[in-house]
Amino acid sequence: MRAALMYGAGDVRVEDRPDPRIVRPGDAVVRVGAACVCGSDLWPYGSMPATDTGRPMGHEFLGVVEETGADVSGLKPGDLVVAPFTYSDNTCDRCARGLHIACRNGGRYGFDGVDGGQGEAMRVPLADGTLVKLPVAADSALIPSLLALSDVMTTGHHGAVTAGVGRGDTVLVVGDGVVGLCAVIAARRRGAERIVLAGRHASRTTLGRHFGATDVVAERGAEGVARIRELTGGVDKVIEAVGTGRALDLALGAVRDGGTVSRLGVPQYEQGPIGPAVFMRNITLTGGASPARAYIEELLPDVLDGTIAPGRVFDRTYTLDHVPEAYRAMADRRVLKALVCP
Amino acid sequence: MRAALMYGAGDVRVEDRPDPRIVRPGDAVVRVGAACVCGSDLWPYGSMPATDTGRPMGHEFLGVVEETGADVSGLKPGDLVVAPFTYSDNTCDRCARGLHIACRNGGRYGFDGVDGGQGEAMRVPLADGTLVKLPVAADSALIPSLLALSDVMTTGHHGAVTAGVGRGDTVLVVGDGVVGLCAVIAARRRGAERIVLAGRHASRTTLGRHFGATDVVAERGAEGVARIRELTGGVDKVIEAVGTGRALDLALGAVRDGGTVSRLGVPQYEQGPIGPAVFMRNITLTGGASPARAYIEELLPDVLDGTIAPGRVFDRTYTLDHVPEAYRAMADRRVLKALVCP
Numbered sequence: 001m002r003a004a005l006m007y008g009a010g011d012v013r014v015e016d017r018p019d020p021r022i023v024r025p026g027d028a029v030v031r032v033g034a035a036c037v038c039g040s041d042l043w044p045y046g047s048m049p050a051t052d053t054g055r056p057m058g059h060e061f062l063g064v065v066e067e068t069g070a071d072v073s074g075l076k077p078g079d080l081v082v083a084p085f086t087y088s089d090n091t092c093d094r095c096a097r098g099l100h101i102a103c104r105n106g107g108r109y110g111f112d113g114v115d116g117g118q119g120e121a122m123r124v125p126l127a128d129g130t131l132v133k134l135p136v137a138a139d140s141a142l143i144p145s146l147l148a149l150s151d152v153m154t155t156g157h158h159g160a161v162t163a164g165v166g167r168g169d170t171v172l173v174v175g176d177g178v179v180g181l182c183a184v185i186a187a188r189r190r191g192a193e194r195i196v197l198a199g200r201h202a203s204r205t206t207l208g209r210h211f212g213a214t215d216v217v218a219e220r221g222a223e224g225v226a227r228i229r230e231l232t233g234g235v236d237k238v239i240e241a242v243g244t245g246r247a248l249d250l251a252l253g254a255v256r257d258g259g260t261v262s263r264l265g266v267p268q269y270e271q272g273p274i275g276p277a278v279f280m281r282n283i284t285l286t287g288g289a290s291p292a293r294a295y296i297e298e299l300l301p302d303v304l305d306g307t308i309a310p311g312r313v314f315d316r317t318y319t320l321d322h323v324p325e326a327y328r329a330m331a332d333r334r335v336l337k338a339l340v341c342p
Numbered sequence: 343m344r345a346a347l348m349y350g351a352g353d354v355r356v357e358d359r360p361d362p363r364i365v366r367p368g369d370a371v372v373r374v375g376a377a378c379v380c381g382s383d384l385w386p387y388g389s390m391p392a393t394d395t396g397r398p399m400g401h402e403f404l405g406v407v408e409e410t411g412a413d414v415s416g417l418k419p420g421d422l423v424v425a426p427f428t429y430s431d432n433t434c435d436r437c438a439r440g441l442h443i444a445c446r447n448g449g450r451y452g453f454d455g456v457d458g459g460q461g462e463a464m465r466v467p468l469a470d471g472t473l474v475k476l477p478v479a480a481d482s483a484l485i486p487s488l489l490a491l492s493d494v495m496t497t498g499h500h501g502a503v504t505a506g507v508g509r510g511d512t513v514l515v516v517g518d519g520v521v522g523l524c525a526v527i528a529a530r531r532r533g534a535e536r537i538v539l540a541g542r543h544a545s546r547t548t549l550g551r552h553f554g555a556t557d558v559v560a561e562r563g564a565e566g567v568a569r570i571r572e573l574t575g576g577v578d579k580v581i582e583a584v585g586t587g588r589a590l591d592l593a594l595g596a597v598r599d600g601g602t603v604s605r606l607g608v609p610q611y612e613q614g615p616i617g618p619a620v621f622m623r624n625i626t627l628t629g630g631a632s633p634a635r636a637y638i639e640e641l642l643p644d645v646l647d648g649t650i651a652p653g654r655v656f657d658r659t660y661t662l663d664h665v666p667e668a669y670r671a672m673a674d675r676r677v678l679k680a681l682v683c684p
Contacts, residue, residue: 274611
């Protein structure tokens with residue numbers, strides 16, 4: 001089969017690989033119908049040391065089950081399934097608490113002999129715990145939005161859940177990347193009354209308004225804080241979908257006393273400002289790596305009936321052979337989110 | 343009247359002061375029946391620059407209403423009342439959210455022309471919003487436990503509430519000071535199944551066990567983390583009642599992935615370790631300065647019926663003239679918590 005591998009920064013190649021096969025009795029082999037390039041794929045694309053072997057890429061995909069191991073009972077060949085961006089058993093104590101990202105038996109695609117999603121087919125470990133069946137045809141118009149459940153939509157939802165966004169809240173979403181835009185969808189879905197989107201890219205903030213943002217603030221730093229406070233008097237909840245210290249400062253400056261800041265962007269800092277000022281203001285800092293698997297069933301009906309349409313974040317489709325071009329386009333910010341159809 | 347004033351580090355004097363009187367129509371004058379020296383009074387006691395005027399001290403007190411301003415409708419002379427450690431209107435948007443510590447019209451005793459609680463009498467601003475009537479006689483045996491509602495018990499409760507402690511939880515309380523001990527009471531009261539108390543003072547941890555701690559860990563640092571993990575496998579919730587970076591490290595090391603750390607100790611650091619490791623583990627950091635007023639009504643019945651007895655933290659009683667000695671004894675750690683009976 002053909003699959004995308006990264007050999008170092010800026011060096012993605014599509015090559016022939018052995019066809020995946022069942023290795024353990026809990027495995028399934030899935031023929032990939034659609035996959036993505038993720039914002040987080042751009043980190044190694046920017047910095048990975050050169051290697052001779054290459055790393056299989058991609059952790060967001062959906063497809064059709066081709067074969068199942070002896071222990072797989074919930075899936076059969078022909079099922080259309082979506083995968084969360086890590087695999088997990090869905091039964092350990094952490095999964096039972098909805099913390100599938102930290103599953104005691106789980107892992108990441110592209111590591112430990114597991115393929116990546118940017119390829120023609122995949123061996124998926126712990127298939128019963130990982131894959132979620134989709135009640136649509138493989139050519140459904142809903143495919144992009146269903147694929148978004150593998151990561152970006154469930155991640156935006158994680159921000160809204162951990163921030164405790166509820167009916168009537170005023171919410172700030174920091175960042176107009178794909179996760180920020182999905183956080184707007186999630187905040188709206190949970191009943192937020194006012195959603196301020198902090199971002200500077202007109203095409204993205206326009207989509208954010210379509211998703212439910214009521215205000216857009218392009219200013220940064222103290223100017224951004226002042227503008228958001230002028231608009232809202234201080235927001236109840238913040239979903240911080242960037243990860244820089246500057247984004248956190250904006251969040252802490254804009255949130256009201258007693259409010260909550262949920263982080264979805266992996267921090268690019270080791271130490272942060274959690275001293276007496278934040279303490280006296282009773283600000284809660286929450287969020288973290290999304291346990292995507294925990295949320296797929298909850299969000300699925302809303303995608304199926306069109307209540308939410310996160311698939312609108314995909315603005316360009318590539319065939320597998322053009323994946324290297326998709327990386328370049330996303331790294332250059334010419335494309336927001338690339339859909340890959342093998 | 344006589345009252346305690348601090349003139350600088352180590353310099354507390356009991357002096358004659360003008361009798362308090364109604365200044366604003368929302369004021370009440372309260373004859374102090376019992377007051378405390380707080381752990382936080384020891385901060386200026388250790389570091390306050392010398393001054394000629396002196397600062398009235400004390401923010402924990404209960405007593406009998408002597409006089410009320412024209413706008414006070416909920417209190418009358420003769421009422422026995424307890425005061426939370428800051429005054430607040432109980433009506434502004436922040437109070438309405440239970441964030442009385444940040445009341446838009448509130449303030450601190452001992453500042454802005456308001457007396458401190460370590461004296462014979464007090465003018466209490468915003469009396470209707472601040473003071474809570476106590477349905478007992480002024481000489482009730484419950485007075486120490488009722489007085490604890492002014493700060494330490496409500497603060498411990500704030501930790502348990504913000505940490506989300508619930509039935510069956512495994513909770514770590516860091517610190518065997520008075521607030522830590524009250525946090526043990528609060529965690530037990532909310533149904534925690536296992537409560538590990540991290541502390542090194544045998545007399546305090548013994549009281550902690552009486553309050554409901556199931557385990558005591560005296561080890562610090564990595565050794566402390568290892569011991570707590572050995573005992574519990576990682577705790578669900580932490581109430582951090584110290585405020586040092588070392589206490590926070592213990593909390594973050596001992597909490598399970600997806601768990602919550604609530605801070606009650608004012609941070610003695612400006613920056614803390616909230617980088618990728620904490621993010622990937624989905625740890626929530628919450629807590630802050632306690633809105634004592636928000637919790638008094640909820641805890642009062644449990645004090646009245648003896649379900650909780652936080653007054654046991656008082657291990658020495660002083661008359662007003664001996665308040666300077668009380669400061670010395672607490673600073674030297676000879677006394678855990680001093681009760682002051684004018």
